[in-house]
Amino acid sequence: MTAKLPDAAHDAFDLDLAAKFLATLNAQGEPNIAPVITTYPWDDETLVFGDFLIRKTKENLLCQQESPVSVAVMTQDFSAFEVRGRFLGFETKGPKFDRISSKDLFRYSAIGLLRSVGTIAVDEVYAMPMTKMGIAFEWLTTRLAARRPSDARPGKAIHPVVAAKVGALMGAKFLAVSRKGSIDQFPALCLQPAGNDYVVFRTKLVRERRRSLSEGDHVAISVFTLDPQAYQLKGEFVGYRRSRGFEVGLVRVTSIWTQVPPIPGTEITYKS
Structure with a gap:
C-alpha cells in the first residue's frame, strides 16, 4: 500500500x-x-x-x-x-x-x-530524530565500550585505514538487516571497531530499532565519510552485551568492500 x-x-x-x-x-x-x-x-x-x-x-x-x-x-x-x-x-x-x-x-x-x-x-x-549532543555522547560511550569479546570467533581483519573511517565521528554510518523478506536500516553513527575483526554500536538514539536485530542475523553497514570515502562491512550480528557499563551491539565482520571510485565493489583483503 x-x-x-x-x-x-x-x-x-x-x-x-x-x-x-x-x-x-x-x-x-x-x-x-x-x-x-x-x-x-x-x-x-x-x-x-x-x-x-x-x-x-x-x-x-x-x-x-x-x-x-x-x-x-x-x-x-x-x-x-x-x-x-x-x-x-x-x-x-x-x-x-x-x-x-x-x-x-x-x-x-x-x-x-x-x-x-x-x-x-x-x-x-x-x-529517526537525533541531536548533536546525543550523537556525540553515544559516540563517546561506544568508543569507551569498544572491546573485542574474549570468546569471540575470528572474523575478517579490518584494514587500519578502514578502521579509522569506521571509528570517525564525522560521517554517516547506516546498518541494514533483512527481516522476513523485507529490509530495514537505521543510523549507527557511533560505530566503532572492536579489535581488528569486530565492530560495536549502540541503539540508544534509535531504541525502537533495537528489536530489528536478532542473534545470527546477516547485516550490512555502509560507512560514508566527508573525504569522500565509502566502505561496506558485511557480517553477523552476535548480540547485545554489556561492556564497561554500556550495552552495545556486536557484529563479527565477514567481508569489507569499497564503495567509491576508482574501483567500487572491490573486496578488501588484509592480514593483520
Missing part, C-alpha cells in the same frame, strides 16, 4: 548535500547497503535514483519483481528518515531520466555517465 512522504522527509530527500543510502536483498535474502546520493523525490509517493556506481545494488533490485527496498536520508543537521518501499523498474529515457541527468554530478562528472533511472514506490516512512 502506497504511503505519502511527509513534507520534512520530502525536503530532506530533495537536498543535494545529504547522505542517502539504498538497502536491498540478494537472492539468498542477505542485505546489501550502498550510498546512493542521486536519490530524490519524484512526487509524494515515489522516489527516483540514478543508476551510478551501484552494480551489486542493481543486481539485487533485478532479482525479483517489485524487490523490497529501504532508502534512508540524513541531512547535515541530523534529520533522518527511512522509507520502506518497492522497486518499480529502470527507465533509460523520459522526464525522470532527464531530471536526474541534469544534476551537476552527471553534467560535470569525469567518472561516467548516467545509465538509467530507477523508481521506488513509498510504502512506509519513519522519522
Whole structure:
C-alpha cells in the first residue's frame, strides 16, 4: 500500500548535500547497503535514483519483481528518515531520466555517465530524530565500550585505514538487516571497531530499532565519510552485551568492500 512522504522527509530527500543510502536483498535474502546520493523525490509517493556506481545494488533490485527496498536520508543537521518501499523498474529515457541527468554530478562528472533511472514506490516512512549532543555522547560511550569479546570467533581483519573511517565521528554510518523478506536500516553513527575483526554500536538514539536485530542475523553497514570515502562491512550480528557499563551491539565482520571510485565493489583483503 502506497504511503505519502511527509513534507520534512520530502525536503530532506530533495537536498543535494545529504547522505542517502539504498538497502536491498540478494537472492539468498542477505542485505546489501550502498550510498546512493542521486536519490530524490519524484512526487509524494515515489522516489527516483540514478543508476551510478551501484552494480551489486542493481543486481539485487533485478532479482525479483517489485524487490523490497529501504532508502534512508540524513541531512547535515541530523534529520533522518527511512522509507520502506518497492522497486518499480529502470527507465533509460523520459522526464525522470532527464531530471536526474541534469544534476551537476552527471553534467560535470569525469567518472561516467548516467545509465538509467530507477523508481521506488513509498510504502512506509519513519522519522529517526537525533541531536548533536546525543550523537556525540553515544559516540563517546561506544568508543569507551569498544572491546573485542574474549570468546569471540575470528572474523575478517579490518584494514587500519578502514578502521579509522569506521571509528570517525564525522560521517554517516547506516546498518541494514533483512527481516522476513523485507529490509530495514537505521543510523549507527557511533560505530566503532572492536579489535581488528569486530565492530560495536549502540541503539540508544534509535531504541525502537533495537528489536530489528536478532542473534545470527546477516547485516550490512555502509560507512560514508566527508573525504569522500565509502566502505561496506558485511557480517553477523552476535548480540547485545554489556561492556564497561554500556550495552552495545556486536557484529563479527565477514567481508569489507569499497564503495567509491576508482574501483567500487572491490573486496578488501588484509592480514593483520
